[in-house]
Amino acid sequence: MDPDEVKSKLQGLAFGNVLAAAARDYKKEVIAKEKAQAAPAIHDEVDLDELLDDPELEKLHAERLAALKREVEKREVLKRQGHGEYREITEGDFLGEVTCGDKVICHFYHREFYRCKIMDKHLKALAPVYLGTKFVKLDAENAPFFVAKLAIKTLPCVILFKKGIAVDRLVGFDDLGSKDDFSTRALENVLKRKGIIEEKKKDDDDEDDETDMSKDRRVRSSTAYDSDSD
DSSP, rough: OHHHHHHHHHHHHHEEEEHHHHHHHHHHHHHHHHHHHHHHHHHHHHHHOOOOOOOOHHHHHHHHHHHHHHHHHHHHHHTTTTTEEEEOOHHHHHHHHHHSSEEEEEEEEEOHHHHHHHHHHHHHEEETOOOOEEEEEEEEGHHHHHHHHHOOEEEEEEEEETTTEEEEETTGGGGGOTTTTHHHHHHHHHEEEEEEOOOOOOOOOOOOOOOOOTTTOOOOOOOOOOOOOO
16 A cells, blocks of 8 residues: 555544544533533522521511501501592581591582583592592582682682691692693692692503593583683
């Protein structure tokens, strides 16, 4: 056999052995990496089991449940006090209603005034959302004493009470762009700025409650009160 041919074959065998060795080494490296990756997962499972029996975690869980229970009880107390709904009250109820809560919104209205009906719609939508504030309404014609004492001249008039004290008011739609088609969100923002309702903690992605009432309907006149108009 030609010496050069023998040399070429030997070199080819040597190169083949090198490739085979490299392949074996690569396979070993891959297996080692897979084992290394699997180890933390097993370790995590062990740690999770330990955490489930951790007395500190159990304590936190118990505290959370207790806080939720207190919140539910608080909401029930507020509901018994008239929170969570938009209610009609009488002149005889008025003092008791506005003095027994930290925050109270009272709408003095006239049943024939169109704008009072618009305000009713939006306050009714907000009442169940802001449980920490009481929402009530009082027919101004049937409450002459408090209408005079509170110097109410224009309806709708929404008076804001904190701890029984009238701290602010919305007269007509002056704070709402003086337009009939304001949204519930617009009223909500005004009430937030005045501090009579709290910022909601939950995700607030509800659509604005736009009124579908016509702008060109006239407010009926009254001999006792002026109705706010555009």
